[in-house]
Amino acid sequence: MKKTFLILLLVLAHSSTFFAQKSKTAYDIIVAKDGSGNFTKVQDAFDAVPDNSKRTIIFVKAGIYKEKLKLISSKKNVTLIGESYKNTILTYDDYAEIAGGTSKSFSTLIEADDFYAENITFENTIDSNLPQYKKGGQAVALMVNGDRTIFHNCKISGFQDTFYLKANKRTYIKDCIIDGTTDFIFGSAIALFENCFIQSKRDSYITASNQDVGKNKYGFVFKDCVIMANPKEDATKVSLGRPWGTGANVVFINCFEESHIIPEGWSVWSKDPEHKAFNNWKTTFYAEYNCYGPGYKPNNRIAWSHQLNETKALEYTKEKIFVANTTTANNLEGDWNPTIENDKCKIILPSKKAKNANSVFKKGF
Numbered sequence: 001m002k003k004t005f006l007i008l009l010l011v012l013a014h015s016s017t018f019f020a021q022k023s024k025t026a027y028d029i030i031v032a033k034d035g036s037g038n039f040t041k042v043q044d045a046f047d048a049v050p051d052n053s054k055r056t057i058i059f060v061k062a063g064i065y066k067e068k069l070k071l072i073s074s075k076k077n078v079t080l081i082g083e084s085y086k087n088t089i090l091t092y093d094d095y096a097e098i099a100g101g102t103s104k105s106f107s108t109l110i111e112a113d114d115f116y117a118e119n120i121t122f123e124n125t126i127d128s129n130l131p132q133y134k135k136g137g138q139a140v141a142l143m144v145n146g147d148r149t150i151f152h153n154c155k156i157s158g159f160q161d162t163f164y165l166k167a168n169k170r171t172y173i174k175d176c177i178i179d180g181t182t183d184f185i186f187g188s189a190i191a192l193f194e195n196c197f198i199q200s201k202r203d204s205y206i207t208a209s210n211q212d213v214g215k216n217k218y219g220f221v222f223k224d225c226v227i228m229a230n231p232k233e234d235a236t237k238v239s240l241g242r243p244w245g246t247g248a249n250v251v252f253i254n255c256f257e258e259s260h261i262i263p264e265g266w267s268v269w270s271k272d273p274e275h276k277a278f279n280n281w282k283t284t285f286y287a288e289y290n291c292y293g294p295g296y297k298p299n300n301r302i303a304w305s306h307q308l309n310e311t312k313a314l315e316y317t318k319e320k321i322f323v324a325n326t327t328t329a330n331n332l333e334g335d336w337n338p339t340i341e342n343d344k345c346k347i348i349l350p351s352k353k354a355k356n357a358n359s360v361f362k363k364g365f
Helices: 002-024 042-048 358-362
Strands: 029-031 056-060 063-066 069-071 078-082 088-092 108-110 116-118 121-124 142-144 149-152 155-157 163-165 170-174 177-180 185-187 190-194 197-200 205-209 220-223 226-229 239-241 249-253 285-289
Touching (some): 042 069, 205 249
Parallel strands (some): 029 056, 056 078, 063 088, 177 197
8 A cells, every 4th residue: 555655656746747847848938037037038038039930938927027128020929928917017118209209119019920918017107297208208008010919918008108009900909907098099900809997097088090091890899898997096087089090990899988988978189170180080980889887978979979789789799800801901811810718807897887897997807
């Protein structure tokens, strides 16, 4: 009996060693500030990825990594995994005035196709409301130019212009927190946000879509999301969006909207007839379907916005949003139906009677 028990212990010991080794080598590259990985900087890990290779998995240990990061287009098929978005933070403090424009102010830029991020915070710490940044306080936390990019269980945090989905390509954002002040989700992308907390820090605009008129069937789509004021900030009058481009395209489906959303819902870009974006609203497509909450007032919405019927709403599936022919502005490579392995995040929507989303946010992912 003792001999059998000893053999069993040896087998278990060997098995645990095997799984420990397997777990340790499951990542191609490990980044750790304490020197226990392959690199101490995330940019060094990005640079080490072979050009046009099969999937490379980078694990980033907990820590605050202050770097201006760029994953160039040849570094395709990169997976970036952190320990948790709460303690694995990629941050920088560049802004438009000193960077040379909004598109150069990024903390992290993803140019490569087929990028996947999980358990990471992408952050820009520049508060555009402070007087020293008035000449150019746009400060991008995360900018995406690649196609077929996925962000899961991440936080994208900043102030003005937080999340720049610049290129007219496809991005899937699932179980994420995105916060900011003015136009903090903006650009030309075909982007689906599912099960996300969208948090306004101040009175301003959430989206600034820059689609070209007549070229895109889909733009920014928010499904089963919580549209809320940041619990630590004071936002009481927030617009769902304003049309940066002539074909701005934004839709909210099955979303909870807090009372900070203005009754008219949406805004024009400029009230100045001399402004080049003055007439953008005329060719904009802004819509909602089956939303609820104290901020959802369909009878008060601006006249040129839409309330979808069920038939129209059924067109907004992941499979249809990401097919290659939904845009004529870019030649996209093949249809895309993104999946997330081990997706265990729970539904975050509050009850129909809820007045705010603070309680579900505290219990969120």
